Amino acid sequence: MNNPVTVAHREIGSVLADFDRALTEAEAELSYLRDSPEDMATELEHSASLMRWLYDGGWTRHGWSAEVGGSGGSALVRCQILERLALRGYPIPNHLLVLEVVGPAVAKHAPDLAARVLPAALRGEELWSQGFSEPEAGSDLAALRTVAAPDADGTFTVNGQKIWTSYGWRADRMVLLARTGSVTDRHRGLVMLLVDLDAPGVQTRPIALASGRQELAEVFFTDVRVPADRVIGAVGAGWAVAMDLLQYERGSYAWMRMATASSNLARIVTAVADGPQNGAEAVLGSAYLGLAALRARTATTLRRLDAAEVVGAETSIDKLLLSTAEQDVLDAAAQLMAGDFLFGDHSEARRWRDDWWYSRAASIYGGAREIQHGIVADRLLSLPREGGR
Ligand SMILES: Cc1cc2nc3c(=O)[nH]c(=O)nc-3n(C[C@H](O)[C@H](O)[C@H](O)COP(=O)(O)OP(=O)(O)OC[C@H]3O[C@@H](n4cnc5c(N)ncnc54)[C@H](O)[C@@H]3O)c2cc1C
Structure with a gap:
């Protein structure tokens, strides 16, 4: 008798072998997408093209329900496909870096809304963004001040500001966390909304990264009207939806970044193979071990999410492994390809520098390193609080 585990x-x-084959056959059509465009607009066009190819082939439809444009099954298949994509030298589409975080929460907490809006996002026709952080509410997210005031008919009027929104000034929609009550309510009285960023009253201002890439944005809301059918979850339950959503930042998002870092490490190994330097083995070996730990750890988190388990404070360890691994790999590039890394005037060298700068943010985005250390100390190790509190 066939063991169901073996069959699965x-x-x-066989799906992964089919994907490898399809990618090889599409080499001529897709290879230009491996290049790193200098400007954000072209990068996002490339991202949309790759999204479309991945969708049309059915590859990114794995793990999403038919109602939202998927083909069912497990998200684990999709993750493995994306890892293979990265290892073949393609960037993970920018669109997916957000969608894999916010999409599952929309599908779970607002199925009717998801059926209307998710298919276009999966096809790469829309770029989404995540609007959580505010100038005084990053690590302390419950201090957010953006207000969504409900009218008698359930329409919300949104006023406030978000900051550090990835792709915020190019995005079509934002999954926005706002409050219906007072700031002193902290995590109570919050609501999650899907907001169209072309709505009257929305203004965006790009923020340049250290590399110069204009990837982040400030987003301002002045009397922005959001219909009642854009609520994700229930009014007042925004915090629970946000916490649910953040699990995917530790699951699929971390996995995609791990895949990109693994691809980067492979490229460094190839680049230094011809002229090995003293100490290269130690630097590369250490980066490899960090990535292997991250891969194993994130796979566990993905399996738990796939089994509908709630992943908790332990994922702070995943986040610490992610930031360290990402930075170690890019530090290896800086150290071992020193001349080209610093002075190269071609797109490859520019990409290494951009990626190095971005890796510095890995210990900030999605929960700063110090905050993760605090969670590990308090909630996993139950250490006494600092200052004897
Ligand atoms: C590249 C990038 C992309 C991002 N994309 C998005 C996005 O798409 N959407 C979104 O909503 N946000 C996004 N963010 C914002 C990100 O989530 C916040 O930057 C992060 O949560 C930290 O918040 P903060 O910047 O306000 O820093 P703060 O919270 O002000 O922290 C500043 C420093 O103080 C330390 N600190 C703060 N509180 C404590 C404490 N209690 N104990 C010890 N140390 C503490 C922090 O660790 C940090 O080192 C992005 C950030 C970056 C860098």
Whole structure:
């Protein structure tokens, strides 16, 4: 008799083999997408093209329900496909870096809304963004001040500001966390909304990264009207939806970044193979070990999410492993390809520098390193609080 686990494993293996084959056959059509465009607009066009190819082939439809444009099954298959994509030298589409975080929460907490809006996002026709952080509410997210005031008919009027929004000034929609009550309510009285960023009253201002790439934005809301059918979850339950959503930042998002870092490490190994330097083995070996730990750890988190388990404070360890691994790999590039890394005037060298700068943010975005250390100390190790509190 066939063991169902073995059968499932064989089926996944055959999907992955089909994907490898399809990617090889599309080499001529897709290879230009491996290049790193200098400007953000072209990068996002490339991202949309790759999204479309991945969708049309059915590759990114794995793990999403038919109602939202998917083909069902497990998200684990999709993750493995994306890892293979990265290892073949393609960037993970920018669109997916947000959608893999916010999309599952929309599908779970607002299925009717998701059926209307998610298919276009999965096809790459829309770029989404995540509007949580505010100038005085980053690590302390419950201090957010953006207000969504409900009218008698359930329409919300949104006023406030978000900051550090990835792709915020190019995005079509934002999954926005706002409050219906007073700031002193902290995590109570919050609501999650899907907001169209072309609505009257929305203004965006780009923020340049240290590399010069204009990827982040400030987003301002002045009397922006949001219909009642854009609520994700229930009014007042925004905090629970936000916490649910953040699990995917530790699951699929971390996995995609791990895949990109693994691809980067492979490129460094190839680049230094011809002229090995003293100490290269130690630098590369250490980066490899960090990535292997991250891969194993994130796979566990993905499996738990796939089994509908709630992943908790332990994922702070995942986040610490992610920031360290990402920075170690890019530090290896800086150290081992020193001349080209610093002075190279071609797109490859520019990409290494951009990626190095971005890796510095890995210990900030999605929860700063110090905050993760605090969670590990308090909630996993139950250490005494600092200052004896
Ligand atoms: C590249 C990038 C992309 C981002 N994309 C998005 C996005 O798409 N959407 C979104 O909503 N946000 C996004 N963010 C924002 C990100 O989530 C916040 O930057 C992060 O949560 C930290 O908040 P903060 O910047 O306000 O820093 P703060 O919270 O002000 O922290 C500043 C420093 O103080 C330390 N600190 C703060 N509180 C404590 C404490 N209690 N104990 C010890 N140390 C503490 C922090 O660790 C940090 O080192 C992005 C950030 C970056 C860098």
